[in-house]
Amino acid sequence: MLFVPAIAQSIRQQVEAYPSDNLLEHSDQRVIVKLNVHVGNMSLVDQFEWDMAEDNSPEEFARKLCAELGLGGEFVSSIAYSIRGQMSWHKRTYAFSESPLPVVEVAIRHQNESDQWSPFLETLTDAEMDKKIRDQDRNTRRMRRLANTTTPW
Secondary structure, three states: OOHHHHHHHHHHHHHHHOOOHHHHHOOOOEEEEEEEEEEOOEEEEEEEEEEOOOOOOHHHHHHHHHHHHOOOHHHHHHHHHHHHHHHHHHHHHHHHOOOOOOOOOOOOOOHHHOOOOOOEEEEOOHHHHHHHHHHHHHHHHHHHHHHHHOOOO
């Protein structure tokens, strides 16, 4: 435990050396990205916050996520495609958002939220996969109907 003070001192020096004016310029544009990706009989469900103000790469994020979860390359392109599609939608609708995400005060989520903010990976049978895709298609059609029936501003 002799190294703890040295690490703490190093962190303090780095924080003090960082220009504080950059912190004021950064605008918070966090959105929630939800993944529901199926490749073969594998299904990945996850959600996370993505800051649109940062210069993040969906492809790099997808590569790292797949490496951490031990997923094949097919998932990388599917995850990146899903993120890019959601970013496109969020960029069009962000200005009209009435409820921004709460300010982050602690970087770690509470234990009771861990299930909804952790990736869920499962292997499904062919019948389960067909049912899941049908349910997803049905939900997509329902959401499109709702979007088309709402009155414009």
